Amino acid sequence: MNVHFISIGGSAMHNLAIALHKKGYKVTGSDDEVFEPSKSRLAAMGLLPEQMGWQPELITAELDAVILGMHARADNPELIKAKELGIKIYSYPEYIYEQSKDKIRVVIGGSHGKTTITAMILHVLHQCNIDCDYLVGAQLAGFDTMVRITQNAPVIIIEGDEYLSSPIDRRPKFHLYKANLAILSGIAWDHINVFPTFENYVEQFKIFLDTIQPNGFLAYCEADDELKKLVAHYANPVFETVGYGLPQHEVVNGVTSLNTEQGKVELEVFGEHNLMNLNGARLICNKLGVSNADFYNAISSFKGAAKRLELVSKNETTAVYKDFAHSPSKLKATTAAMKAQFPNRKLIAAMELHTFSSLNKTFLQEYDGAMATADVALVYFNHHTIEHKKLEPITEEQVKSAFNSANVQVFTNSQELEKYLLDQNWLNTNLLLMSSGNFDGIDFKELAEKVLN
Structure with a gap:
């Protein structure tokens, strides 16, 4: 496959470019500016554009796909050339779905806690030697990149951002992944430049429920009143729903411990939101074949995602x-x-x-x-x-x-x-x-x- 990235320097974009390069694809890209750490990571893989700026001559009929980043504008000259040549244009969430159509897709959504829950699930699966691909919104300890796309991993763990997909695709990213297993952590109005009213913002989460696949699964935080109301009033779900809340725990001398059926489990992380995030992550890991005992054993060494407490x-x-x-x-x-x-x-x-x-x-x-x-x-x-x-x-x-x-x-x-x-x-x-x-x-x-x- 021959793929070109318009705006390759973006956080998710450059990680996807590296993932496809590792998969054996021929990857090219362009951008008007590339900052660290994207610059060094792309350079290490031989993917850093030789010159900055948009170069329509890079867009040829030999391309199988163009992936368009959010940073690019709708009048980008490379985008215009790709349209003229009839090349298939994807936003990166569209392309993530394209690459994972035959996998079990786990999508983590919500106004807060997405990165932490995603990181918790990945940490546990890694500890339990369960192979998976992933897309996460922050660099995680123990993981080389923020995106992994392989041929053989049966599962992909996706952090489902509600922001727009691309300059020409105004759908929220998490609408495009078609989850088999999903988590929603809560609803708190954000991105008002895109969703000008709270009602408009909540509607995006209802649409997300519509995208969950038949016989799928949704874990949702019952402590969030707006989310609880949304799920309760959702008509004719074709998937299983399970609410989660705050697990039994105690804090002694600055250390938080869970009180579980396996006994006391000391944690590296703390805070009620982290504990609820952990409970949601547990439900998803259960669905992926991880027992509670194995989950608690693995999560005890989780130190948190970058910049999250x-x-x-x-x-x-x-x-x-x-x-x-x-x-x-x-x-x-x-x-x-x-x-x-x-x-x-x-x-x-x-x-x-x-x-x-x-x-x-x-x-x-x-x-x-x-x-x-x-x-x-x-x-x-x-x-x-x-x-x-x-x-x-x-x-x-x-x-x-x-x-x-x-x-x-x-x-x-x-x-x-x-x-x-x-x-x-x-x-x-x-x-x-x-x-x-x-x-x-x-x-x-x-x-x-x-x-x-």
């Missing part, structure tokens, strides 16, 4: 964690998890308003009480980022009012935020850094070292 550094009295959290539901869950795990320590939590949704004046009201469980809550945003995203300006006062709790302080200068943090007394105090960015240049590891010293 990930430990940066710690000493005897202080721990610094980072998390990808940026939406209201994620902030609530992550700060609550930190307080529950370390009840006798003060918690200073800092988050960055960085995404399109979080910086939108209307959506900002969704953050009411989102960081109330922290002892000190620091909210950072950059006025330049708002200008760049062509959004209506917001003020520090509006942000503080939206979060609506007395513990909140607002910063718009990252150097001032860092100085504030370094001026604090960190004895018996934890720091939680939450962002899909980096607070405009703060080095988390360097900051942690200064805090701990």
